[in-house]
Amino acid sequence: MDETQAGVLNTIEDLVGSIKHKPGALLPILHSIQDHFGYIPDPAIGVIASHLRCTEADVHGVISFYHYFRSQKPGRYVIEVCRAEACQAQGGREFEQYVRDKLNIGFDQTTPSQDISLKAVYCLGNCATGPSIRVGDDIKGRMNPAKFDRLVDELTTFKLELK
Structure with missing residues (x-):
């Protein structure tokens, strides 16, 4: 040891x-x-x-x-994608597919760089501004591919600490 x-x-x-x-x-x-x-x-x-x-x-x-508990070390950032009905009604399914394709990982997986882990959640309480994601304690609404691309660039390029 x-x-x-x-x-x-x-x-x-x-x-x-x-x-x-x-x-x-x-x-x-x-x-x-x-x-x-x-x-x-x-x-x-x-x-x-x-x-x-x-x-x-x-x-x-x-x-x-309990889905909350993880048995593998997560990436530096955990991005939670809301899969609840309100977000789905705002294009959440298509957005979720874009996120998985962009990161080239599925839910409960981590990018090879160990920067980002992806997690499915079922309601972030941000229903009026779906589709929504959470990174750390920061909930982001009205997500779309362009906003997601900027977020990923910030997280992986500048290694920002979200508060």
Whole structure:
């Protein structure tokens, strides 16, 4: 085990240890780990199972049941594309196809450069200005191919931090 792996395991141990005594600790533990790493690293499953005295299958089952949890490191930016009916009525299906073609990835995939991950969501609460996407905490409405191209150029060329 190298120093990086040991550091990851120590961090996971600390996160799990600080929450494990709370009732219904599994979901708060998973949220804490994903908030820290951006995903649930594989070694976390065994650590969680050991601390909560359950099976690794139990932990994996919860991770795979909830779409929010990721088991792979996401790209630097996660672009969420709204697939709800209101956005579909505003051309969302065509826009979504454009996004997948432009990035050359599907939903729940990451570009080879590790810059962008793509995620389908079902309502961003921006129904009047669909189609909509979210990057970080920033929701963008009335999206179209030209606006999306500019956004991707900004994210990949300038490596902007969205707040």
